[in-house]
Amino acid sequence: MAGSTGANSSSNPSPAPPPPKILLAKPGLVTGGPINSKIGRGTGADDEAASIRSRLPSLGSLNLLSDSWDLHIDRFLPFLTENTEFKVVGIIGPPGVGKSTIMNEIYGYDGSSPGMLPPFPILSEDVRAMARHCTLGIEPRISSERIILLDTQPVFSPSVLAEIMRPDGSSTISVISGEPLSAELAHELMSIQLGILLASICNIVLVISEGVHDLNMWQLMLTVDLLKHGLPDPSSPISSHPQNSNIGSEKEYKEKTSSSEDYMATPIFVHAKNLDVDGEDRRLLVIPNRNKDDSTRGQYESFNLALWKLRDQVLSMNGASFSRTVSERDWLKNSVKIWESVKSSPIVMEYARTLQSSGMFRR
Known part of the structure; x- marks a missing residue:
């Protein structure tokens, strides 16, 4: 804890x-x-x-991921200490499912206090009407319980795709080792890389989907589990690979990382906007629709009660443990090396080539 x-x-x-x-x-x-x-x-x-x-750095510029898809820590590092009793909670999901609302609840934000702004920006109706998103890259915050919270930009988001697409259909972001990719393929790989990073550096990852019939996030995390190989936790990261080096075959990469035990954050799957569903599994929670009058009409429980239960569960869970004791500051520094390994992973590269040749990616 x-x-x-x-x-x-x-x-x-x-x-x-x-x-x-x-x-x-x-x-x-x-x-x-x-x-x-x-x-x-x-x-x-x-x-x-x-x-x-x-x-202190400007709080509006604390995004860990830059527009060039690089991880920058200099602005966030001053907020961290040498404390070793901390927990890292990340969240991932499609647009408009309440990721920032959930993170604000875990942070302990009290919306009833006058003049208090939420630590994580919430998608407004105006922004939603413009088909845009308000979270860019990874936005970090720290709660009073020393929980490092990582809110991420939406995955499989048309607004993200529109931002990275050039007029010729190529991607403005070099997702993997400078290889030119179409915007659609780069967009899908960005979601996968975000999932791999969170699974590598967090203790707990909240995986949010829109209803029990939405299987996209289940499939994404299965892909993350498939491609996340040889990446330990941030207490003992592998050396990052230079982006312009020839890493070699997947076999050589496995030999390089065979001494590193794979690490996987504990996932909690959360179904948002559900009616009459009882979430008893500690790794599967459901959050009902948010009625304007916050009534429980036609629902298993109220929206606020479901959020409180989710917060209590996250605060009480230890999640996956890092292999060694690490401070907050060293955790962040080591996360940079892990991110470079994610972007230069030959397994992810081979997966990208397979998707590109087969055309089996989101369009």
Whole structure:
């Protein structure tokens, strides 16, 4: 379980690593109570709060994945500590199924507090009407329980496909080792790579699908399990491969990684927008439709109650354990090496070539 890293009592003689000066949230949270309540009020407090904010990166630019599909950690690293008692929870799913809403609940966001913005942006009706998405790449946040939350851009999303497609149909993003790909194929591989990364660096991965009849996310995670080979957890990552090197055959790659035990985060499959379904399996949860009046009419349980149960389960679960003790900061640094291994994996490359030659990918 995640825990606090700092000591609250002054009587404790042994010093502990200090927690970050603020918890990661949206700018509205940073400029309000959390800082002022800690350092006092008045002109001096305002000056110190401004000094703290000037030393921290902009919260609107904390995305771990850049437009070039590279993992950048310099902006997020200042929010992490040498604490080793933490948990990493990622989420993946198609657009509009409530991923950010679920992550806000796990974070502990209280929407009833005036002036408090959600740590993860929620898809508005205007954005939805424009057929766009609001989460780009991977957006990280840290809860007070030292849970690192990773919200991801939607998979199999027409808006993501539209953003990466050139007029000639090719992809603007080099998904694997600089190989030119069609936008449709690159779009599908992006979803697979996101799944592989989350399965490699998280303790728990929430897999969200739209209803019990939506099998797309089940199939995606089966593909992730198939292609995720030789990638350990972030406490003992394999060396990343140079993108311009000849890695060789899949057999050589397996020999390189044979000493590394495969790691897989614990998946929790969540069906959103379900009616009259009882989710008893601890790895299969259902969330009903959100009625405008939040009534339970025609539903097994209310939307809010289902979210609370999901949050309680995630907080109480340990999930898959890393093989060695690792700090928050080292976890992030090692995740970069894992991401480079994902992008240069010959197994994923061969899978991409098979899809390209067969034409069996989403169009």
